[in-house]
Amino acid sequence: MERRTRSFFPLAIFFGLFVLFLYGPIITIAILSFQGPQGGLTFPMNGWSTHWFADLFEQQAVGDIWGAFRRSLALGMMVMVVTVVVSVMSGLAFRKRFPGAGALFFLAVASLIIPSILVSLGVGLLFDQLGLRVHWASSGFGAQLTWTLPFGLLIMFAIFNRFDPAYEEAARDLGASPWQTVRHVVLPIIAPALIGVALFGFTLSYDEFARTLLAAGSYNTLPLEIYGMTTNVTTPVLYALGTLTTVFSLAIILSLLAVVWLMRRRAGRAG
Incomplete structure (x- = not known):
């Protein structure tokens, strides 16, 4: 059995502290969400219960939690679909050099280095000046695409840089049309990456x-609604909402990872 070096334990302790730093706040919120009916927003806890989770499903005096959740879910789905489609199309287009490709690439990813609040302000002002309604499904949708599309593009560029064109040549030799080649050859091969882009987008x-x-x-998404509630809500129902939101996000991630695992398992059996 290989002996551990002297640096193993200091590095292990450092890694443990790093993980605690990352997930400590989430764990704290999850614990505080199980306060008793008379519990507050801080330690020490006043009993244990699921009272505040049940309270979430009742009419709230402050905030539109479930309306904001539905808007965030719908917006996330819209952004996910557009991010996947545009990223794949861009990845296919950039496989061949064309005039202005470099400038277009840097322009596409430039929004990652622009302060987010300035992007939000700029998009809102643009829609207002054009006489269009500032709405979560229009201007909010556009503002979020400036955040998700660069990540999707970078992932697709990396995937297509490693893509072997011999698969496409073989399909064309067998009589496949360009669309059939993309549908039956390219897309199945890059499917795990597509799921990754979808995960990022959502x-x-x-x-x-x-x-x-x-x-x-005028209508908040869930993060905006939660932020607004922090100045008005003084009960652990806010922590219960944070816990359920975290569980929902993890469920989405685990579901997509399970799809990737099943696809790879099926490909392994077929291969």
Whole structure:
């Protein structure tokens, strides 16, 4: 058995502290969400119960939790679909050099380095100046795409840089049309990457705050609604909402990972 070096334990302790730093706040919120009916927002806890989770499903005096959740879910799905489609099309287009390709690429990813609040302000002002309604499904949708599309593009570019064109040549030799080659050869091969882009698109949209703040109009998404509730809600129902939101996000991630695992398992059996 190989002996551990002297640096193993200090590095292990450092890694443990790093993980605690990442997930400590989430764990704290999850614990506080199980306060008793008379519990408050801080430690020590006043009993244990699921009272505040049940309270979430009752009419709230402050905030439109479930309306905001439905808007965030719908917006996340819209952003996910557009991010996947545009990323794949861009990845296919950039496989061949064309005039202005470099400038277009840097322009596409430039929004990652622009402060998010400025993007939100700019999109909101643009829609207002054009006489269009500032709304979560229009201006909010556009603002979030400036965040999700660059990630999708970078993933697709990396995938297509490693894609072997011999598969496409073989399909064309067998008489496949360009569309059939893309549908039956290219897309199945890059399917795990597509799921990764979809995961990025949905989760980045669902949790986005700054780029939606000034572009959502009169109706809040869930992150905006939670932020608004922090100044008014003084019960652990806010923690219960945070816990359920985290569980929902993890469920989406685990579902997509399970799909990737099943696809790879099927491909292994077929191969």
